[in-house]
Amino acid sequence: xxxxxxxxxxxxxxxxxxxxxxxxxxxxxxxxxxxxxxxxxxxxxxxxxxxxxxxxxxxxxxxxxxxxxxxxxxxxxxxxxxxxxxxxxxxxxxxxxxxxxxxxxxxxxxxxxxxxxxxxxxxxxxxxxxxxxxxxxxxxxxxxxxxxxxxxxxxxxxxxxxxxxxxxxxxxxxxxxxxxxxxxxxxxxxxxxxxxxxxxxxxxxxxxxxxxxxxxxxxxxxxxxxxxxxxxxxxxxxxxxxxxxxxxxx
Amino acid sequence: xxxxxxxxxxxxxxxxxxxxxxxxxxxxxxxxxxxxxxxxxxxxxxxxxxxxxxxxxxxxxxxxxxxxxxxxxxxxxxxxxxxxxxxxxxxxxxxxxxxxxxxxxxxxxxxxxxxxxxxxxxxxxxxxxxxxxxxxxxxxxxxxxxxxxxxxxxxxxxxxxxxxxxxxxxxxxxxxxxxxxxxxxxxxxxxxxxxxxxxxxxxxxxxxxxxxxxxxxxxxxxxxxxxxxxxxxxxxxxxxxxxxxxxxxxxxxxxx
Numbered sequence: 001x002x003x004x005x006x007x008x009x010x011x012x013x014x015x016x017x018x019x020x021x022x023x024x025x026x027x028x029x030x031x032x033x034x035x036x037x038x039x040x041x042x043x044x045x046x047x048x049x050x051x052x053x054x055x056x057x058x059x060x061x062x063x064x065x066x067x068x069x070x071x072x073x074x075x076x077x078x079x080x081x082x083x084x085x086x087x088x089x090x091x092x093x094x095x096x097x098x099x100x101x102x103x104x105x106x107x108x109x110x111x112x113x114x115x116x117x118x119x120x121x122x123x124x125x126x127x128x129x130x131x132x133x134x135x136x137x138x139x140x141x142x143x144x145x146x147x148x149x150x151x152x153x154x155x156x157x158x159x160x161x162x163x164x165x166x167x168x169x170x171x172x173x174x175x176x177x178x179x180x181x182x183x184x185x186x187x188x189x190x191x192x193x194x195x196x197x198x199x200x201x202x203x204x205x206x207x208x209x210x211x212x213x214x215x216x217x218x219x220x221x222x223x224x225x226x227x228x229x230x231x232x233x234x235x236x237x238x239x240x241x242x243x244x245x246x247x248x249x250x
Numbered sequence: 251x252x253x254x255x256x257x258x259x260x261x262x263x264x265x266x267x268x269x270x271x272x273x274x275x276x277x278x279x280x281x282x283x284x285x286x287x288x289x290x291x292x293x294x295x296x297x298x299x300x301x302x303x304x305x306x307x308x309x310x311x312x313x314x315x316x317x318x319x320x321x322x323x324x325x326x327x328x329x330x331x332x333x334x335x336x337x338x339x340x341x342x343x344x345x346x347x348x349x350x351x352x353x354x355x356x357x358x359x360x361x362x363x364x365x366x367x368x369x370x371x372x373x374x375x376x377x378x379x380x381x382x383x384x385x386x387x388x389x390x391x392x393x394x395x396x397x398x399x400x401x402x403x404x405x406x407x408x409x410x411x412x413x414x415x416x417x418x419x420x421x422x423x424x425x426x427x428x429x430x431x432x433x434x435x436x437x438x439x440x441x442x443x444x445x446x447x448x449x450x451x452x453x454x455x456x457x458x459x460x461x462x463x464x465x466x467x468x469x470x471x472x473x474x475x476x477x478x479x480x481x482x483x484x485x486x487x488x489x490x491x492x493x494x495x496x497x498x499x500x501x502x503x504x505x506x
Contacts (some may be wrong), residue, residue, distance in 0.1 A: 201409045204477065
């Protein structure tokens with residue numbers, strides 16, 4: 001997707017599909033295993049941990065609380081603040097740089113805007129809701145894993161939402177559209193299309209694309225996202241149900 | 251500003267419900283476009299674009315670089331954008347904010363993904379490559395800096411020549427050879443206001459928008475997409491936007 005995510009070598013040198021199977025043995029329309037745990041942090045109003053293939057992402061929500069800086073307070077709706085960051089130990093490459101970079105600033109923005117669509121911010125005028133996302137381990141598709149973690153963390157914090165958004169990236173690999181691109185596929189593939197949807201009405205909340213795609217291929221990627229939306233949404237709700245059951249026992 | 255925004259939003263929205271835009275344009279019409287190439291002699295390539303009252307200057311400069319360790323045989327391509335405080339009262343001095351970063355990265359994404367510049371041809375010798383730097387200066391902002399900047403970047407790249415490499419350095423003062431390109435990549439921006447979609451948003455339409463989408467086209471392919479804003483798009487809306495982007499590509503390519 002960006003300068004920070006480029007891998008090594010040339011894409012022609014790497015075989016990504018052999019006998020209809022991808023490098024990790026998946027079929028073209030197969031998603032990596034997705035595990036979600038809600039409410040694992042103790043101080044945050046809500047939290048979620050997502051393992052999606054080798055991605056490990058943690059999200060925490062604070063608020064609604066007093067808006068800072070105060071001149072940002074909006075009398076119509078709460079301010080939603082989203083911070084996406086990747087840890088310096090998130091990849092197999094050398095130690096990375098801590099803190100925000102151009103990529104993380106852009107991703108924080110598109111994630112915030114996707115979430116603003118579903119969070120009922122008008123319920124909390126003048127307040128602020130913080131979403132902190134830390135990518136602890138990255139393996140392709142971190143923004144989608146982040147969106148899933150943020151959705152579950154917001155719901156876990158009891159913030160009212162229109163829907164529980166979902167996200168998954170599809171890509172073009174050796175001229176075929178594949179669901180849920182992994183790290184190598186993203187590095188050496190021909191296109192990457194992260195998509196976030198509101199599963200109830202199929203609204204497109206986040207859509208980015210880099211690479212070269214025909215119109216038909218783009219819509220095949222959207223087909224994949226629409227097909228997986230209920231599956232991801234089920235994983236999100238069952239994580240939340242487990243967290244509530246656990247809270248009930250305590 | 252918030253109060254004026256709400257008033258303008260309702261004005262723009264009411265007009266659109268009647269099928270009108272404040273400047274009488276059709277829903278997918280672009281404002282008048284003017285492109286001037288080679289306006290900055292000190293740069294190896296440059297272009298100034300006027301899109302309605304939005305003005306963007308793009309420059310292409312080269313420097314001798316080390317390749318990225320993971321791409322040792324390729325040159326460097328880097329894009330930056332400045333939303334200058336002179337361009338709009340809402341732009342403030344200081345380091346690029348998220349909007350400027352988004353602009354730079356979205357324009358970069360189309361040029362990079364379209365692979366119109368052969369970065370392998372920028373390889374000089376072990377550990378020495380050409381670096382191509384695109385700088386986007388938004389001088390006057392009256393809506394849609396994405397498309398103006400994308401057009402300016404493409405025109406500047408088309409205008410660029412590579413300085414020769416001599417005695418371990420780039421001979422910046424000597425006449426270079428024209429940069430070879432395999433195509434053109436251009437981006438097209440649409441905003442959604444209520445349930446209406448318009449192309450090439452004016453400033454008021456930008457402030458009134460619920461969602462925005464920028465689509466990059468190169469030949470018969472899509473080479474970038476960036477959706478932003480808290481609104482959402484429907485599948486059929488996206489389909490229409492892609493179709494019109496291909497139409498506009500044919501229309502705007504002639505300005506290059």
